Each structure stands twice: as structure tokens, then as C-alpha cells.
Amino acid sequence: NNPSTSTSSSSSSGEDSPSTEDSPGCSGLGKAVKRKMDEVVQPLDMYSSVANKMMRKMGYQPGTGLGREKQGRVDIVPASEQRGRRGLGLKIKALNKDVVIDWEDEKPPSAEEVVDWFPPYDGGMPEKGEMEAWADVGKKKLVIDDETLFCDNGVLKTVLECKSIFDDLEGQEMRKARMRSNPYETIRGGIFLNRAAMKMANMDSILDFMFTQPKCLGNNEILYFADVCAGPGGFSEYILWKKKWRAKGFGFTLKGPNDFKLGDFFAANSEFFEPHYGVNGIDGNGDIMNTSNLEEFQDFVLTNTNEKGVHFVMADGGFSVEGQENIQEILTKQLLMCQIVCALSILRVGGNFVLKTFDLFTPFSNGLIYLLRIAFENVAIYKPVTSRPANSERYAVCQGYRDEDRQLFNYLIEINDQMNEFKKSSVNQDVKAVVPLEILTGDQEFFNYMKTSNESIAKEQCKGLAKIHAFTKDRSLRETKQAQVRLECLKKWQVPDRVRSAPQKTDVSSLFYKLTGLKEPHANSESKMLTSDNLLSSIRGVFNYKCYVSSVNSSILVSMGGSYIFLWNKNNRRWLNLTQLKCLIPRDTILEVEIAQELKGESKGQHRVTTIHIVDALFLAGDDMRALNYAERMQSAAIFAEAIRKPSCKHLNLVRTKEIFRLEDAGKIFTQLKLKTVKGGGSIPRPCYEITNSDLCFVPRGIVFVRTSQDPWSMEYSRSQNRKYFFNMRTNESVFECPPDFNAPYDICSTSRLIWEWRDGVKVHPDQQHHRVNNISTDQLLNFVRSKLP
Known part of the structure; x- marks a missing residue:
């Protein structure tokens, strides 16, 4: 009762x-x-x-029993104190202990948070020789209670005592009390895989979206990020949910049960994420404390980001320290350092970094934070509200990477080698500090910040532990504001208040109808053929057209996620499952493509590679692109293709966008045509189009011209103003600003295409021997274009 x-x-x-x-x-x-x-x-x-x-x-009278003669037990039978699956009569010491911390004066729960940044570091980058003398090696240390330099002795003692109270509790008892006591607990993972994803949503919002919208991200540029020691991948799921097809993630974590679980990404498309495990790539072990793995991952990321590096790195590493929670900082020190090493090795200048840490009491940990302060323009130690108040977790948030020469990376990777040597030799030695103590204490701004931060977080942790202890003793206690706080936080973080659910299963026809509103793709007529007779009448103004080199007829492709991709067969009017292609394309994607045969090498040594060439984009991972102009659609498709590219998976077929030219620049196409002997094509060399920045080519069937304007507008050139303008053919109006209805949407572009086919007898390369008179020649087309230019 x-x-x-x-x-x-x-x-x-x-x-x-x-x-x-x-x-x-x-x-x-x-x-x-x-x-x-x-x-x-x-x-x-x-x-x-x-x-x-x-x-x-029952006739009860105070002081008497309930028997007929008032006999029987007089005192009240106490309620059972049995807790958990323990033996009868066992007394739980933790329930009889008192926590001398008043938790009832805790801060009221709120979605509003303040991040306290370090004062800017105004010193220069230390020289290599200077840093080499910084490391302090000594006897291995496994106690924390004497680390009172960066935290008050009384505060440290109290937090260690509060932690030890729960040693006799079962995990289930602790979890139930924590669930009832933490005002932010019911936020959980929301629509995401786990709570880690919601932590990233929390931090990204509070930090002015410095991760999903970093200052170093250019316009129309893919967002590159790395997720380190973060299986199963909650951090990445949030980023990919937020950015969709505009982001590409590189993952680096330990292979095994805590690996990335990409199949459990329900809120986002995992096709934009590529795990890598160091040496041997996807077949590696992912041990971040192995220097060879770190160097291999660095090479992989830089190679696939044009040597620039990623825009930001997330690191969420940790491992079980059950029974040794009080020395978690010491046990995880090398892991903490190696996550920093990894970030410093792959970040681009101006990039950002967020690192999960625990207690920061030791000189070693404080030295790492000091190096981060040197490496970045702004640094803060921040505990988000989604991080449970009773644990020692906090995050080092770093903004604006500035170590262009990666000097600090080179220093710390040598420290890692030294620590690994100590482990191999089993000597009782360890690296105790990476920055001398006199430097840490001599920088008064740094020292005061770290001491204040440590003591503030430790005091709040003690309150959180005391609250859990009280809720464990009295199971009737409950935090009453959980529902309200959940709604406030999700609204501020711009995350929908929905339950996580798997994407609905459907068939390709239903998916196509759901996205387009059409039962099947339009039965568009074939592109109009260009000949020498209709060239002048078919192309109305060279500034209204873009063009690309075609290899085969195009068709509509629909992806239901992963390798489930379907191609529309115009003849049979049905969808064909492309089981012969090995591609990973996100669900809710509709593209117009050519299934091209790319060639590598020549003659008998030549081999073919089947590749998907995107010629237009209708939907990208659910985003409707049809109303955008052709240039924007193709630019978005290029970002999309780069984001799903997985260079470590050699068995996958490549997806690339067509190289698009303005008609006025059509002459550039012919500089990429080379005569080559094609395997199976006879002994006569054939024109082959060489793909830019590649050793591959394909045999073209001709050039497709796409009209990018729609009636009644046309783009013309003003000789008097020496600039292009827009002319309304219906009203004879001329304007220099692009009219809102000038650009043609997908439907108009797809139905107004022209094609110049390079059939037998068409001379497109100067070394070809003959040309039929009734076919357009290269010179004829280029002369026509030049005649329309100023």
C-alpha cells in the first residue's frame, strides 16, 4: 500500500x-x-x-492481535525488501547507505543550453623538436583519487564515493531508477537507431549546426564526414538523415559485435556511408590503436576527398570498464588519444571535431585537450542534456582546424607507437603526459577553465547519482516533466516526435506511382534525329541547349534500396530487375540512365566494365528534382553519384553522371575522341570517348542535345551590351534577369531532345577516311554553332 x-x-x-x-x-x-x-x-x-x-x-484493536482471544502478532509485518534475483534475506548495502548530496536543488530541466568556450589560444604552433621533449614517461598508474590538480580534492572524493555506492546494485535496479529520475530519459533515440544519434541532433542544434552546416562547406559541395569508434552508427544515421544525399560518410570502428549496423538505419540511407577498417580495407580489424590502421585510413580518406580531408569528424569511442568505473579515464587514455590522432590526420583546414571523453582529471587527459586547443580556433568542454547526468561523459567540441601541416598528428602518432611498445614488452611503464605540467598550469586561462569544468560536471554528476540512489530506495518517486521536456527538446533540435519504424515494403510499380503519381513512365517518342537538312530549323538558339555524348538509348531506373534496382523496358512496358548489376542505390530514387559498356585498354587486352550513366534525375533519395533546371538536376546527380561511390568495394558497378557541355562549347567534345581498336569490333579503329579523369572510354552512338529553356522564352546575345539576355518570343519582351519560367523542368527536357547519331559514314574524327554527304559532319556542326555566336 x-x-x-x-x-x-x-x-x-x-x-x-x-x-x-x-x-x-x-x-x-x-x-x-x-x-x-x-x-x-x-x-x-x-x-x-x-x-x-x-x-x-476483522475487528482490529490497537495493541492486540487478530485472533479470537486477541492473540497473534501485534507489530505490523514489514514490506518485503527483496530486490532483484537475489537470495531471500539478502540485505542490499546500497539501500542502507545515505548519499550526503542534496539532489533536489538540481537545475530545472530545459531545452536551452549554454556552451562555455575556452578563451582563444594566441600562442603559435610548437616546433617539432620542442614537442618531442614534452612526453613524460614513468611508472604505470592505476589510481585516480590523488588527481587533485585539475579538480578540488573534496569534489573528487565525493564523486568517487557516490559512484561506489552502486557497486552492490543489480543493473536492472539501477536502470529502472535512472529511467524514472532523469527528466531527459524518455527522449531516447526517437526515430533513430539509438540514443547516440539523438545526442548528435542535440549537439548539432545547440552548436548552431556546426556539423551539418560547417563554415568550410562550399556551395553545391558534398559534405564529407568521418565516424570513428562509433558502431553501430547512430551519429552517422543522424547526419545522413539531416543531409540525405548531400553527404558521404567514412566509418572506422572495431570489427566484430560492435561494428556498424547499416541495415538498422531506418531514418536514413546507409548507401551514403562506407566503412573502412585500416590495413586490408573492408577486411581489416579496425583497431584504432594500431598505427598502421590509422595511416591506412588516413590515406583512404584523403584519396577519396581530393586530398582535402573531411569537413568534420565524430568520435564516440569507449569500452566496458565494469567494476573499474572510477579509473575509466586511465583505462581509456590511449583510445582517447588515438581518436584525436585519427581526426587530426583527416580533417581539412577549417574542419570541426567532436570527441566523447569521460573524467578529465589526469595530466595526460588535460594535455590532450591542450593540444586540441592549439589545433583548433575554438574548443569547449560540453555535456549535452542527452548525456545522462549521473555519468562522467562529456564532449570536447572543436571548431576550425588550423594545423595545416599536421604537426600535432605526427607528434601524437609517435606517442602511440611508444605506448604500443610498452604494452608489447609488458614493462610497468607508460606515457604519463603529452604536455609538460608547467605548461598546463602556466596557461592560467586553460588551467582555470579545466578546473571549473571538471568541478562543475562532477558536482552535477553527484546530484544525478544521489537522485538515482533516492529513486532506487523509493520506487514510488518519478520525474514528472519527462513528457514536456521531450517535446520541447525535439522541437528545438528539429527532430520529429515519431516512433522509429522500418521503411514500408512495397513493389516497384507502387513506389513509382507513390513518387510520381504515374502508373508507368511516359511513353515518350524517341529523340528527334538531326540531319544536315533539319539542323538549322531544329536548333533554336545555341544558348538554349546543353549536350552530352550518348552510348545507348536511355531508360528510367527505380531503386527500392540497396541492390534492388529496376529498369523500365519500353518495348514490353514492364520493370526489369537488374540482378546482373551490383549497385547500392538509396531507396526512393528515380533516374534516367544509360547502361553503358566502358572499355579499359585496347585490342585483345581490352576488358569491359558495365557502368550506369545518369543523364537526368527525377528523384534523389525521395527528393523531387523534376522542377529544377537541367544544370541543377545534373549537379545534384553528380553529388549523389559521388556520395554512393564505394571505392573499397571493387565488386560494385560504378554510377556516374554524364559530362555535360553547353552547345556553344561543343567543340570540347571532339578533343576527347580517340580512335581505338575495340575488342570484338573488327580491325578498323573506332572513335571512342575518353572519360575525364579516368583511364576508361566508351564507344559513342552520337550526341544528345537537351533544350534547357521553355516557350516562350529564349536566351540570346546582345552585341551592344556584350552579354546574354532573355527574349520572350510571344511578347517580344527582353530582360537581363532570368525569368522564373525560363528554365525547362524534366518533362520538357525529356520530350524535346535532339540526337545526332554517328552511324556508319559520319566523320567525327579527322583521321576517319570517309563521310556521306547527307550526314552532319563535325565541321558542319561546329560551323553552325560558330555562326550563332557573337
Whole structure:
């Protein structure tokens, strides 16, 4: 029975209410009975009305038993103190201990947070020789209670005592109390894989979206990021949910049960994420404390980001320290350092970094934070509200990477080699510091910040632990603002308040209809053929067209996610499952493509590679692109193709966009045509189009011209103003600003295409021997274009 409900329960029923004393006509006998009832109820007033009523019916009198002769037990039988799956009669020491911390003065829960940044570091980058003398090697240390330089002795002692109280509790008891006591607990993972994803949503919002919208990210540039020691991948799921197809992630974590679980990404498309495990790539072990793995991952990331590096790095490493929670900082020191090493090796200038840490009491940990302060323009130690108040977790947030020569990376990777040598030799030696203590304490701004931060977080942690302890002892206690706080936080972080659910399964026809509103792709007529007779009448203004080199007829491709991709067969009017292609394309994607045969090498040594060439984009991972102009659609498709490219998976077929030219620049196409002997194509060399920045080529069937303007507008050139302008053919209006209805959407572009086919007899390369008169020649096309230019 719950004592806290006795008052309201006893007054809820007229039968048990004492108000009859004041009723009209109440006799003296009735008052005497009422006084007798009060005597009976008084000893039981701490119990519910139901318990009182039951005892009265059994004839209970204070101080006597319930037997016929008033015999039997007089004192009240205590409630069972049995907790968890323990032996009967076992006393749990933690429940009898008192925590001398007042948790009731905790800060009221709120979605508003303040991040306290370090004062900017105004010193220069230390020289290599200077840093080499910084490392301090000494006897390995496995105690933390004497680390009182960066935290007050009393505060450190209290937090260690608070942690130790829970040693005798079962995990389930602790979790249940934590669930009821933490006002932010019910936020959980929301629509995401786990709570880590929601932490990233929390931090990204509070830090002005410095991760999903970093200052170093250019316009129309893919967002490159790395997720380090972060399986199963909650951090990445949030980033990919937020950025969709505009981001590409590189993952580096330990292979095994805690690996990335990409199949569990329900909120985002995992096709934009590529794990790598160091030496041997996807077949490596992912041990970040192995220097060779770090160097291999650095090479992989830089190679696939044009040697620039990623825009930001997330590091969420940790491992179980059950039973040794008080020395977690010491046990995880090398892991913490190696995550920093990894970030410093792959970040681009101006990039950002977020690193999970735990206690920061030792000189070693503080030295690492000091190096981060040197490497970045802004640094803060920050504990988001999604990080449970009772744990020692916090995050080092770093903005604006500035170590262009990666000097600090080179220094710390040597420290890592030294620590690995100590582990191999089993000597009782360790690296105790990476920055001399006199430098850490001599920088008063740094020292004061770290001491204040450590003590502030430790005090809040003690309150959180004390609150859990109180909620463990009294299971009737419950935090009442959880629902309200959840709604406030999700709204501020711009995350929908929905339950996580797997994408609905459907068939390709239903998916196509859901996205486009059409039962099947339009039965567009084939592109109009260009000949020498209709060239002048077909192309209306060279500034209105873009072009690309075609290899085969195009068709509509739909992806249902992963390797489930389908191609529309125009002849049979049905979808074909492209099982012969090995591609990973995100769900809800619709493209117009050519399935091209790219060639590598020549003659008998030549081999073919099947590649998907994107010629237009309708939907990219659910985003409707059809209303955008052709240049924007193709630019977006190029970002999309780069984001799903997985160079470590050699078995996958490549997806690339066509190289698009303005018609006025069509002459550039012919500089990329080379005569080559094609395997299976006879002994006569054929024109082959060489793909830019590649050793591959393909045999073209001709050039497709795409009209990018729509009636009644046309782009023309003003000789007097020496600039292009827009002319309305219906009203004869001329304007220099692009009209909102000038650009053609997908439907118009797809139905107004022209093609110049390079059939037998068309001379497109100067070394070809003959040309038929009725076909357009290269010179004829280029002369036509030149005649329209100023």
C-alpha cells in the first residue's frame, strides 16, 4: 500500500469519510461509535482506505492481535525488501547507505543550453623538436583519487564515493531508477537507431549546426564526414538523415559485435556511408590503436576527398570498464588519444571535431585537450542534456582546424607507437603526459577553465547519482516533466516526435506511382534525329541547349534500396530487375540512365566494365528534382553519384553522371575522341570517348542535345551590351534577369531532345577516311554553332 495516497483515498469514498459526525440528526451513540472508529483508524492512518476498512472488518484493536482471544502478532509485518534475483534475506548495502548530496536543488530541466568556450589560444604552433621533449614517461598508474590538480580534492572524493555506492546494485535496479529520475530519459533515440544519434541532433542544434552546416562547406559541395569508434552508427544515421544525399560518410570502428549496423538505419540511407577498417580495407580489424590502421585510413580518406580531408569528424569511442568505473579515464587514455590522432590526420583546414571523453582529471587527459586547443580556433568542454547526468561523459567540441601541416598528428602518432611498445614488452611503464605540467598550469586561462569544468560536471554528476540512489530506495518517486521536456527538446533540435519504424515494403510499380503519381513512365517518342537538312530549323538558339555524348538509348531506373534496382523496358512496358548489376542505390530514387559498356585498354587486352550513366534525375533519395533546371538536376546527380561511390568495394558497378557541355562549347567534345581498336569490333579503329579523369572510354552512338529553356522564352546575345539576355518570343519582351519560367523542368527536357547519331559514314574524327554527304559532319556542326555566336 502506498502511504502517499492515504489522504486522497480515505476521503474519496462516502462510506469511509468521517464527515458523518457533522450530519444533521447524528445521535450521541453515533458520535461514540465515530470516536471508537477514530481510535481504530489512527494507528493505520499511514495506509490506504482499503487497508483500514479491511482491518476494521476483522475487528482490529490497537495493541492486540487478530485472533479470537486477541492473540497473534501485534507489530505490523514489514514490506518485503527483496530486490532483484537475489537470495531471500539478502540485505542490499546500497539501500542502507545515505548519499550526503542534496539532489533536489538540481537545475530545472530545459531545452536551452549554454556552451562555455575556452578563451582563444594566441600562442603559435610548437616546433617539432620542442614537442618531442614534452612526453613524460614513468611508472604505470592505476589510481585516480590523488588527481587533485585539475579538480578540488573534496569534489573528487565525493564523486568517487557516490559512484561506489552502486557497486552492490543489480543493473536492472539501477536502470529502472535512472529511467524514472532523469527528466531527459524518455527522449531516447526517437526515430533513430539509438540514443547516440539523438545526442548528435542535440549537439548539432545547440552548436548552431556546426556539423551539418560547417563554415568550410562550399556551395553545391558534398559534405564529407568521418565516424570513428562509433558502431553501430547512430551519429552517422543522424547526419545522413539531416543531409540525405548531400553527404558521404567514412566509418572506422572495431570489427566484430560492435561494428556498424547499416541495415538498422531506418531514418536514413546507409548507401551514403562506407566503412573502412585500416590495413586490408573492408577486411581489416579496425583497431584504432594500431598505427598502421590509422595511416591506412588516413590515406583512404584523403584519396577519396581530393586530398582535402573531411569537413568534420565524430568520435564516440569507449569500452566496458565494469567494476573499474572510477579509473575509466586511465583505462581509456590511449583510445582517447588515438581518436584525436585519427581526426587530426583527416580533417581539412577549417574542419570541426567532436570527441566523447569521460573524467578529465589526469595530466595526460588535460594535455590532450591542450593540444586540441592549439589545433583548433575554438574548443569547449560540453555535456549535452542527452548525456545522462549521473555519468562522467562529456564532449570536447572543436571548431576550425588550423594545423595545416599536421604537426600535432605526427607528434601524437609517435606517442602511440611508444605506448604500443610498452604494452608489447609488458614493462610497468607508460606515457604519463603529452604536455609538460608547467605548461598546463602556466596557461592560467586553460588551467582555470579545466578546473571549473571538471568541478562543475562532477558536482552535477553527484546530484544525478544521489537522485538515482533516492529513486532506487523509493520506487514510488518519478520525474514528472519527462513528457514536456521531450517535446520541447525535439522541437528545438528539429527532430520529429515519431516512433522509429522500418521503411514500408512495397513493389516497384507502387513506389513509382507513390513518387510520381504515374502508373508507368511516359511513353515518350524517341529523340528527334538531326540531319544536315533539319539542323538549322531544329536548333533554336545555341544558348538554349546543353549536350552530352550518348552510348545507348536511355531508360528510367527505380531503386527500392540497396541492390534492388529496376529498369523500365519500353518495348514490353514492364520493370526489369537488374540482378546482373551490383549497385547500392538509396531507396526512393528515380533516374534516367544509360547502361553503358566502358572499355579499359585496347585490342585483345581490352576488358569491359558495365557502368550506369545518369543523364537526368527525377528523384534523389525521395527528393523531387523534376522542377529544377537541367544544370541543377545534373549537379545534384553528380553529388549523389559521388556520395554512393564505394571505392573499397571493387565488386560494385560504378554510377556516374554524364559530362555535360553547353552547345556553344561543343567543340570540347571532339578533343576527347580517340580512335581505338575495340575488342570484338573488327580491325578498323573506332572513335571512342575518353572519360575525364579516368583511364576508361566508351564507344559513342552520337550526341544528345537537351533544350534547357521553355516557350516562350529564349536566351540570346546582345552585341551592344556584350552579354546574354532573355527574349520572350510571344511578347517580344527582353530582360537581363532570368525569368522564373525560363528554365525547362524534366518533362520538357525529356520530350524535346535532339540526337545526332554517328552511324556508319559520319566523320567525327579527322583521321576517319570517309563521310556521306547527307550526314552532319563535325565541321558542319561546329560551323553552325560558330555562326550563332557573337
